[in-house]
Amino acid sequence: MIYEDYYIFTPGPVKMSQEILEIGAKQTPYFRNGAFSEVTFACEKSLLKMVNAPKDSKVIFLTASGTAGMESVVMNLLSKDDNALVVHGGGFGGRFVDICAIHKVPHTDFKVQHSNLSDIETLAPKEAYTSLIVNAHETSVGHLYDLDAMGEFAKKNNLFYIVDAISMLVTDPIDMHKQGIDVVIASSQKGLALPPGLTMVILAPSALERVKDVENMYFNFKDYLRNGERGQTPYTPAVTIMLQLEARLAQIEREGGVEKSIQKAKEIAEYFRESIKDLPLEAYTPFMPNAMTTLTPTDGKSAMDIVDALEEQSKVMVCPNGGAERETIFRVSHMGDMSKAYVDVLIDALYRYYGQVR
C-alpha cells in the first residue's frame, strides 16, 4: 500500500479515525432492504441537523465525487431563465462558472480576490440576478467566504442561494436556516473524514420546489427524491461509505455535536498557525477557514520544494498547488482526526526543514 505510514495533512483525503477505518474492513451488506433504509434515514436526519436545515428538507446521496454534486445542482435547479452570480475566487469557483456555461445557465463570472465578501453589497455587479453560487471554502487557495453577509444579500435580492460546503462542513460554521441557504453540497472525503466517493446534496423546501426535469438519468434528482422516501437510491449507493457516514455522524454527536467539532478544528488551526509563526512562512489570505492553512514562503524558497522535502524527510504529506502557484503556496489541512500531538509531527518537520530548533 502506498503511503501507509505517512502523516496526512492534505485537504482530502484526510486522516480518518480508527472507528471509521474498521468499518471499511467489513463485508458490504446487501442494501435493498429495510435495514439499509434505516441507515440512509439516520444519515439524512443527522446531516439535516448538522446544517440546521429548514423543516422538510431532504438529502440526496450521490455515488460520485464533489464535482458531480456541483454539476447536478446546476442541472436540476437552474435553467436558462436564471441569472446566476457565481463567486470565482479560485479553481473551484471557476469550475462552477464552467458548469453554468456547459448547461447554458446565464451567469456572471464574479472574480473575487482579497475579500471574504462581507462587503458583497458593494462588490457585486449591479445586475438582476436570480441565484448566488459560492464554494464557502475555496479550497484551491484556502479562502473562506462570509456566508452571513452573502445570506443577507441573497435574502434582500431574493436570490436562490447555493453553497458548496464540501471543504468546511464539520470544521467551520454553516446554518441553512439562519443564513437563508437553499442548497448545501457536501462530500465524504473532507471534514467528514471518510473515503472519497459519496456526495450529498441537501435541499431546503425552496430547492425541492425548483427541481426540474433533466435530460439525464444518473443525476435526475426526481428519481433520488422518490427513492429517498423509502430510504433508498435509484442506483447502487456507496454502501460502505454510507455505513461509515452513519458511524461518523454518531461519533460527532457523541463527542458534543458539530459545534464541538468546529471548536476543535479552530483550536488545531490556531495551534498550528501560532506554532510556526517564527518560520519564514506567511498566511496566503487573512480569511482562513478552520479547515485549512495556506502558506507562502517569505524567504524565496519554492513551495513545491517544501512539500517534497516534508514528504521525503519526515513522511508528512501536505498539499502542493498546481500551475502558477506551484512555487508560491502550499496547503495544510486541519480536517479529519487531528490532535495537537499529530500536528506536532508536521510542525517539527517544518522546523527540521528550516534547520531551526522549535
Place this chain on the structure above:
Amino acid sequence: MIYEDYYIFTPGPVKMSQEILEIGAKQTPYFRNGAFSEVTFACEKSLLKMVNAPKDSKVIFLTASGTAGMESVVMNLLSKDDNALVVHGGGFGGRFVDICAIHKVPHTDFKVQHSNLSDIETLAPKEAYTSLIVNAHETSVGHLYDLDAMGEFAKKNNLFYIVDAISMLVTDPIDMHKQGIDVVIASSQKGLALPPGLTMVILAPSALERVKDVENMYFNFKDYLRNGERGQTPYTPAVTIMLQLEARLAQIEREGGVEKSIQKAKEIAEYFRESIKDLPLEAYTPFMPNAMTTLTPTDGKSAMDIVDALEEQSKVMVCPNGGAERETIFRVSHMGDMSKAYVDVLIDALYRYYGQVR
C-alpha cells in the same frame, strides 16, 4: 453494523476476500502524485489484459455506480446520427433503452425472451443499425447472451458493439479482440468483488475515435482520457476502491489468471445447481451465467417467502426480485470470494427451509 455475520449470495455487493477487506481499513492516501498514477496504470494494464483489449485501448475510471457507466458511454459515443439496436431482456436492458431515449439516440427496443441471441441473425429486426448494445449478463433475471454470435453479427453489419460486462466480468468469458467488442463497461461490486462506487469503461481504439464533445462535465470522456495519460482522473477518484482494485487484479493474476477465476466460478455454480436438484426449484432460464443462478419455486411457494426465510432462519442473504417477479423468482450469486464450504451454508439452508435432509 448491519448484517455483519451474514452469508452473502446477493449479486452485488458480493463476498470480498480478507486481503481486499484489509485495504478498506487503511488510511486513504493522497493521490495527486506519481505513486497513485502507478496504481491507476497498473489497474488499467491488468483490466485491458483481462478482457483481451486491442492494442492502445484505454480505461476510464469513474467514481460512480454502473448506471453512470452505461449512461456516459451512450452520451460520449453515440449521437442522433446513430441507430442503436438495444437488447432488452430485463431491467438493465430496459435501462439502456431509457438512456438512449433520454439522450435522443435513435434506437430500437429489441425485446428478447427465451433466447441467448445465438440466433440474433434471425431475430434482429431488419433495419439499418450503427450500433449494438447489450448487458452481457441481464442481471435482473440471470440470463447470459452469446457474445460470440452477437460479435459475428456486429462485425458483419459493421455495428459499434457496446457490452455491459458488469455482472459477468471475472466469472464468465469476454474477449474484446476475438468478439470484436468496442466498449466494455465494468463495475467494482460484482465479479471484481470490491465495495460499490467505482465503474470502469474500457475503450478500444475504435471507441476512442468516436469520443465526442458532450454538454456535461462529470461524464466528459475527453477530460478523463487527457488526465488518464498521466494516470490521473479529472475529479477525486474512489481512491480506496482503486487500491483494492489493484490488489484484486494482482490476486486474480496470482491465482492463475482470469481463465482460472472463470473456471472456479463455473465449478461453484455447477456444484450449487447439482446440489439442489432434488428441491422443488427450477432454473428460470437455460442460459445461466456462471455468475448467478435464478430459481423458480415449482411447488407454488412464494420466492419472497424463501428469501425471507433464508435470512431469518439461516442468516443467508439471497436476492429477491421486485414487481411481478417478486413471488416467482429469486437470485443466487456465485460471484466473489466463494468456496464449496461457503456455498454449503446456502444449500443446507435451502434443505432446512424445505424440511428435507440433504
